[in-house]
Amino acid sequence: xxxxxxxxxxxxxxxxxxxxxxxxxxxxxxxxxxxxxxxxxxxxxxxxxxxxxxxxxxxxxxxxxxxxxxxxxxxxxxxxxxxxxxxxxxxxxxxxxxxxxxxxxxxxxxxxxxxxxxxxxxxxxxxxxxxxxxxxxxxxxxxxxxxxxxxxxxxxxxxxxxxxxxxxxxxxxxxxxxxxxxxxxxxxxxxxxxxxxxxxxxxxxxxxxxxxxxxxxxxxxxxxxxxxxxxxxxxxxxxxxxxxxxxxxxxxxxxxxxxxxxxxxxxxxxxxxxxxxxxxxxxxxxxxxxxxxxxxxxxxxxxxxxxxxxxxxxxxxxxxxxxxxxxxxxxxxxxxxxxxxxxxxxxxxxxxxxxxxxxxxxxxxxxxxxxxxxxxxxxxxxxxxxxxxxxxxxxxxxxxxxxxxxxxxxxxxxxxxxxxxxxxxxxxxxxxxxxxxxxxxxxxxxxxxxxxxxxxxxxxxxxxxxxxxxxxxxxxxxxxxxxxxxxxxxxxxxxxxxxxxxxxxxxxxxxxxxxxxxxxxxxxxxxxxxxxxxxxxxxxxxxxxxxxxxxxxxxxxxxxxxxxxxxxxxxxxxxxxxxxxxxxxxxxxxxxxxxxxxxxxxxxxxxxxxxxxxxxxxxxxxxxxxxxxxxxxxxxxxxxxxxxxxxxxxxxxxxxxxxxxxxxxxxxxxxxxxxxxxxxxxxxxxxxxxxxxxxxxxxxxxxxxxxxxxxxxxxxxxxxxxxxxxxxxxxxxxxxxxxxxxxxxxxxxxxxxxxxxxxxxxxxxxxxxx
Numbered sequence: 001x002x003x004x005x006x007x008x009x010x011x012x013x014x015x016x017x018x019x020x021x022x023x024x025x026x027x028x029x030x031x032x033x034x035x036x037x038x039x040x041x042x043x044x045x046x047x048x049x050x051x052x053x054x055x056x057x058x059x060x061x062x063x064x065x066x067x068x069x070x071x072x073x074x075x076x077x078x079x080x081x082x083x084x085x086x087x088x089x090x091x092x093x094x095x096x097x098x099x100x101x102x103x104x105x106x107x108x109x110x111x112x113x114x115x116x117x118x119x120x121x122x123x124x125x126x127x128x129x130x131x132x133x134x135x136x137x138x139x140x141x142x143x144x145x146x147x148x149x150x151x152x153x154x155x156x157x158x159x160x161x162x163x164x165x166x167x168x169x170x171x172x173x174x175x176x177x178x179x180x181x182x183x184x185x186x187x188x189x190x191x192x193x194x195x196x197x198x199x200x201x202x203x204x205x206x207x208x209x210x211x212x213x214x215x216x217x218x219x220x221x222x223x224x225x226x227x228x229x230x231x232x233x234x235x236x237x238x239x240x241x242x243x244x245x246x247x248x249x250x251x252x253x254x255x256x257x258x259x260x261x262x263x264x265x266x267x268x269x270x271x272x273x274x275x276x277x278x279x280x281x282x283x284x285x286x287x288x289x290x291x292x293x294x295x296x297x298x299x300x301x302x303x304x305x306x307x308x309x310x311x312x313x314x315x316x317x318x319x320x321x322x323x324x325x326x327x328x329x330x331x332x333x334x335x336x337x338x339x340x341x342x343x344x345x346x347x348x349x350x351x352x353x354x355x356x357x358x359x360x361x362x363x364x365x366x367x368x369x370x371x372x373x374x375x376x377x378x379x380x381x382x383x384x385x386x387x388x389x390x391x392x393x394x395x396x397x398x399x400x401x402x403x404x405x406x407x408x409x410x411x412x413x414x415x416x417x418x419x420x421x422x423x424x425x426x427x428x429x430x431x432x433x434x435x436x437x438x439x440x441x442x443x444x445x446x447x448x449x450x451x452x453x454x455x456x457x458x459x460x461x462x463x464x465x466x467x468x469x470x471x472x473x474x475x476x477x478x479x480x481x482x483x484x485x486x487x488x489x490x491x492x493x494x495x496x497x498x499x500x501x502x503x504x505x506x507x508x509x510x511x512x513x514x515x516x517x518x519x520x521x522x523x524x525x526x527x528x529x530x531x532x533x534x535x536x537x538x539x540x541x542x543x544x545x546x547x548x549x550x551x552x553x554x555x556x557x558x559x560x561x562x563x564x565x566x567x568x569x570x571x572x573x574x575x576x577x578x579x580x581x582x583x584x585x586x587x588x589x590x591x592x593x594x595x596x597x598x599x600x601x602x603x604x605x606x607x608x609x610x611x612x613x614x615x616x617x618x619x620x621x622x623x624x625x626x627x628x629x630x631x632x633x634x635x636x637x638x639x640x641x642x643x644x645x646x647x648x649x650x651x652x653x654x655x656x657x658x659x660x661x662x663x664x665x666x667x668x669x670x671x672x673x674x675x676x677x678x679x680x681x682x683x684x685x686x687x688x689x690x691x692x693x694x695x696x697x698x699x700x701x702x703x704x705x706x707x708x709x710x711x712x713x714x715x716x717x718x719x720x721x722x723x724x725x726x727x728x729x730x731x732x733x734x735x736x737x738x739x740x741x742x743x744x745x746x747x748x749x750x751x752x753x754x755x756x757x758x759x760x761x762x763x764x765x766x767x768x769x770x
Contacts, residue, residue, distance in 0.1 A: 071401050389472045
């Protein structure tokens with residue numbers, strides 16, 4: 001064993017610090033190039049439109065591509081080439097969400113292959129591992145021969161690094177030493193067209209790929225030892241036909257095809273951490289099995305949820321896409337399945353995002369809400385820890401599992417820097433019970449609800465309001481749903497000093513106390529019920545006094561550290577409308593102001609008035625439009641009886657969604673004015689799909705049909721349903737309220753929408769109110 005050899009997990013590796021530095025030329029662009037993104041549970045993959053990952057180093061705008069699992073990039077190069085050249089793209093799609101498909105052909109290769117001779121169908125699928133199947137067909141009238149290569153590499157960087165966080169030190173990239181059949185390769189052509197790190201390593205060490213006779217017994221292994229000692233590996237096995245030889249970590253096949261002959265290649269890449277599979281999904285053996293498993297699981301998901309369809313095909317396409325995206329965004333955390341916040345960069349458990357998304361889809365599937373409540377209760381704060389912004393009873397903001405979290409370089413183990421997740425958790429706790437009457441979950445999580453309310457009360461003790469002020473040196477400066485650095489501004493566009501007291505958070509606290517008071521009364525805890533009810537009433541009185549801006553006829557976005565109003569005109573007060581904290585006259589004034597031209601751009605309501613000095617239509621929270629923000633506001637307008645205004649917001653959002661790739665609502669889009677037949681302007685790096693953007697589709701549907709469940713009293717009220725002019729009929733099949741399954745049908749005639757119960761399995765009392 002040489003001094004440079006490292007023994008880990010019973011395997012021999014060589015540290016990459018002994019390898020030559022690769023010199024891969026990168027063509028950088030000023031803006032990100034189009035990508036394809038797929039996800040399955042705790043894995044996601046981002047490629048270019050060919051399904052390739054070029055593996056560029058340095059300041060590359062596309063350096064965010066790769067295969068990720070548990071916040072680590074297990075593959076940063078995946079490059080298919082034909083005779084050392086990139087194929088020519090014909091078409092590609094990631095329509096299914098968990099798999100992508102590419103059709104491509106060969107470029108002109110001098111004295112060898114005319115252009116468009118070879119057809120290449122490339123499929124990539126995630127299911128506990130990365131599976132790929134490649135079909136190569138000869139469409140010429142003669143037999144052809146050529147080389148196909150796939151280059152692999154992995155840098156194992158933490159997701160925070162990919163997003164721009166700086167690290168002073170990293171672990172070691174390792175390269176596996178084969179146990180048998182070591183040989184020297186000579187005279188191989190560099191098909192990667194880059195100058196191969198692996199080929200140079202092979203020449204310098206004489207520890208190379210095994211001979212062809214041993215390939216079936218070997219796997220390609222990329223590895224890394226983290227600063228915490230964790231060994232991470234990407235293990236690649238080949239299907240159908242093993243490579244004829246390797247050039248470093250480039251697999252090479254010599255293909256010979258008769259006219260109209262097709263051959264298949266394939267591989268399976270599985271990720272390991274300390275010798276155990278990294279993904280929680282147990283992968284099948286082959287691509288065909290992986291595809292079948294995904295389709296079967298997706299069909300099971302569709303069978304379990306409420307089926308919602310209309311008489312308009314384009315609207316049904318939006319609904320079907322949202323159903324499929326929710327399936328893709330499901331993620332296993334512990335023993336529970338929740339919605340990850342967004343693909344690609346927020347594929348993990350978030351407090352606020354996961355709670356709001358679970359609330360939005362209660363009419364679709366209440367099980368997601370139960371499991372979201374349960375896993376967040378497991379991680380509920382237990383102690384005072386400034387590094388993580390943790391306090392007893394507090395609900396987490398974000399959970400991460402990567403090396404930087406494990407090494408305490410970031411506080412996300414989990415991180416608790418959110419002011420609103422705790423009251424939102426209490427709200428969902430009560431809302432879930434209203435839909436399900438699930439007494440077991442109610443009783444099991446009651447201590448967590450009490451701990452959450454204790455946290456709220458302790459933090460409201462000084463000012464009477466729930467505020468935030470960062471404690472962690474690596475935490476978030478702003479800790480509401482608008483959490484970017486510059487999102488809170490006054491009328492002059494100036495950022496105020498904290499602690500910050502957000503308007504919508506006080507509405508969440510009010511709703512949490514009102515709803516938990518009802519549950520306490522049901523549980524015969526009259527002391528708590530009366531106390532929370534009285535505290536909610538007092539909060540409402542103070543709020544209408546301290547937040548109201550008489551001259552503007554509007555609610556302040558927040559109060560600053562001195563208790564002064566932060567008087568910028570924002571969308572934040574729109575969240576207050578459905579929760580009852582504003583008096584009726586003030587709520588109506590806020591509703592009217594939200595639909596003024598400086599706020600409503602035709603597609604939706606901006607996060608910040610276009611009249612503000614800080615307004616930027618491309619700003620993340622200072623002028624953009626967020627679907628979930630608008631869906632919450634639409635629910636508020638509906639609660640005030642402003643049905644036409646609520647439907648106007650729904651129309652703008654649905655029009656925007658129909659114009660998006662895959663008819664999928666993005667996380668956000670730019671706030672530019674809608675004029676004529678123009679297109680909504682995309683935000684450059686929005687998550688898509690994103691949980692609460694997808695959930696907004698169902699929240700808008702809930703706004704239209706206006707279901708008011710009371711499963712505890714075995715009743716469902718349907719109050720003044722209203723379909724928009726673009727929809728004449730809407731049906732809900734397999735809707736679950738308590739233990740009853742319902743089929744409901746809605747039909748619009750002019751300005752009136754009628755509802756009838758088409759089928760009922762259970763004894764639920766359904767009351768339809770005009």
